[in-house]
Amino acid sequence: MPPSDPVDDAGRVLRADKAAVSRALNLVEDKRADAQDRVAALLASLKGAPRAIGGHRVGLTGPPGVGKSTLTSAFARAVRARGRTMGVVAVDPSSIVSGGSLLGDRARMSFDPSDAGLFVRSLATAGEVGGLAYAANSAVRVLAAAYDVVMIETTGVGQSEIDIVHVADTVVLVIQPGSGDVLQFLKAGIMEIPDILVVNKADQEGLARRAVADLQGALRTAQAVGASGREDGDWETPIIPTSATEGTGIEELIDTVDAHRKHLEPTLNARRHRGEVQWALDLFMRKHGEHGVSTLHGLAEITARAERELDNGETPLSLCERLSREYVATLCQTS
């Protein structure tokens, strides 16, 4: 029996049929040229899914080894206990030399294999500079159509915490007690302030308490110098101590993540829309670079187009395809 086409399977994805979800994810990972249209079609048919609109996409970033995967696992267990379903995209780095990868996040997650309401897919960065993978954006949209909550774990290196803003509704930055670097960034106003700060490994008590206090200080300084520049109004970045291994602070984290989702309600569409625009731009830039941008009359012009056309039902992928064709056509005319 040949596997059915994932595009025709959109209905099964919406019902969170694991085999269908998995095939849809395989498709969005497919880099062959002739797959692009099908990916675009798939994403278009998933776009209006009630879960995709009403659900929540949570980005988890933070330095390597801080406990992101362990935390994801604890989070998933607690979310499931509350009766909601969850999909996870876990991104790990690829080897620069071989292109291969060891996708280690899954090993840190423990879950019931017979649970139909939890799905974990690992992705490799495959040469992407940020902490996300080529297919991460699309993968999140597939999972968002199938599960109530989608969590994206970044590699925590490169510009993960910048990239993730475009994919996630809520960005959670996880740090470790006793590591001063995040503090420095915050104080210097270099880092965009994440929506939620988590101090994990809070079982290392004294250290964790100090870390929370230090962070509060740094946040005040950062907000005073106007580093936040956020449009979502009066959200005060909460700082939550957790122990992923002992399971403490997890319920509070879920409550806070939910609270942020609620807080976002009025601005969520705008935020997601901006993310889509950025994704379309990223896709186009990756393909055609600066020359592509200038040929199509500069970044401002493309951005404006993206904003308009994405509103009219286009997906970033299909838009990028169309921009590509225009670019190529222009090239042919001039040469």
Next chain:
Amino acid sequence: MAPSGKHERDKPWIMRTYAGHSTAAASNELYRTNLAQGQTGLSVAFDLPTQTGYDPDDPLARGEVGKVGVPISHLGDMRALFEGIPLEQMNTSMTINATAAWLLSLYIALAEDQNADRAALRGTTQNDIIKEYLSRGTHIFPPAASMRLITDLITYTVIEVPKWNPINICSYHLQEAGATPTQELAYALVTAIGVLDAVKATGRIPDSEFGKVVGRMSFFVNAGIRFVEETCKMRAFVELWDRVTQERYGVTDPKQRRFRYGVQVNSLGLTEQQPENNIIRIVLEMLAVTLSKDARARAVQLPAWNEALGLPRPWDQQWSLRAQQILAYETDLLEYADLFRGSEVVHAETQHLVESAWAEVQEVLDRGGAVEAVKTGYIKQKLVESNAARLRAIESGERVVVGVNAYTEGAPSPLIENLDDAILTVDPTIEKEEVAALERWKAERDASAVEGAIAELQRVARSDENIMPASIAAAHAGVTTGEWANTLRAIWGEYRAPTGVAGATVKAARSRAAAEVVDRLRKRLGELEVRMGRRPKLLVGKPGLDGHSNGAEQIAIKARDVGFDVVYEGIRVSPEQIVASALEEGVHLIGLSILSGSHLALVPEVVERLRAAGLSDIPLVVGGIIPEADAERLRREGVAAVYTPKDFELDHIMSDLIELVDRQHAAE
């Protein structure tokens, strides 16, 4: 010393054979035969369910009951195991770790039933749970809970069973997981330091008595084929332990500072090809730990010539025992003082090892000590990297292994004319019998006594009292191994140890030719990715209770290094979990690694579950200790390829795997 260099003949070391299988009664018979043959101590091998705290009727025990050791579920089993063997007169070594406190409780309860004097009991519980996370893989609880069990057992026996060796700090298993001599020294020492610091922190031992604890510490060491270096390693151990006990713990009595150790010689280097050569390796390795009187082992156990084929039969073990007896009783070895004292060569190499090991000890202590270095994966990654370097050296021929990468031609060995009979096979119906026996045991015991004992165990587990008295009481009440462990699991949780593979880097092969082979593999894989649209993705799975991770780790790293995306979740993953991962991850290929002998139960289960999940078109390969007859059967049941230790060329395996993915893609 007399001018001739001779002195009064030494007493020989304790000679042991690591044994146990099928049932307590069958193992008892084996022990009695071994004792009659002049073996001077018992060394009990437990099956994996007993080691990981499951009863024979637990779903996770499927296929493993009585396989690689004896199943002991309760006091009745313990009684059967030592039927006719008075415990007071025995020296019993038990290779038991996560459930050591429990098995010792059963042993003590049995001794009490025999009216034996507790204080007279002699023997060893391995009880080094730290190295389980690093190599041996039978851990249950998180590190803090494991450390508590370790110290509970130590602080209990030091007072109540003073002749007992409560812990055997193991460097043996580290070498079996790839450790270099320096790493073996360093990681064993940091483990010992971690344990002693933890004992101190319990506050149960007055400072004036602490020397006694130090004096009860013993070690279980490896001896590899590079036997000059290994001799020096033993001398380095003696020197470093003296330093640690004196400087860190202020022990003044030199007797309490003695480095007391037992040995099992290297098994990792024993080969499937020309297996008769192994007996020669075994004898040479034994020399390393016996030649030097100043650093001689107190107990030696040897593997058998057919180590890489499967479990040894009594005759195979007897052959190894004879090697020990010939060395001890026929040769003049024991008539001389230390042969190397004053040797500049040995001294220089010993000092070199002392210094390099000490530097690594400091490194780990700076990282917060052994437990921290386990949790962060630092040590595990070092071991995985050393093992990768070792394998690469064999594959490229830099390191000669006779019969494997050199001198491979020869007359066929009559020893393996009938290969499938050249190992011990355990009757698979034993499992059913054990399950039935357990049921009978449970039906006959006093249920309310069991309930009370478990409640008490729970209370103690939540407190900081010693777990031993409550465990001994539970043993008397008829509590089972699974009940004891599950009670503690519910309170302390379980732990999956770092796999060490994600960050492991492997230096490129030194030879141009080898580098070219890898380049070609990468190119093939790259082309395949272009054709398939996705990079080939491999799931490496270790089903069952098997803790042998070396093969899976090395396959995983190598696969990454030729360009696969690899998912590897570590040891002890259920078939159900493996299939769930294959489904969610969208893999192109699944490779299972099974060395514990339970492949005939586990592989078909994975195949069946794949079929049920609609994934039967994913090619499945299997590696490990798989006798040829079984391999044939597995291939008939749909396994695409079977690999065993003789397939030491990882490049060949990788080439096959790429080919399999390619063929499957072409078929779609």
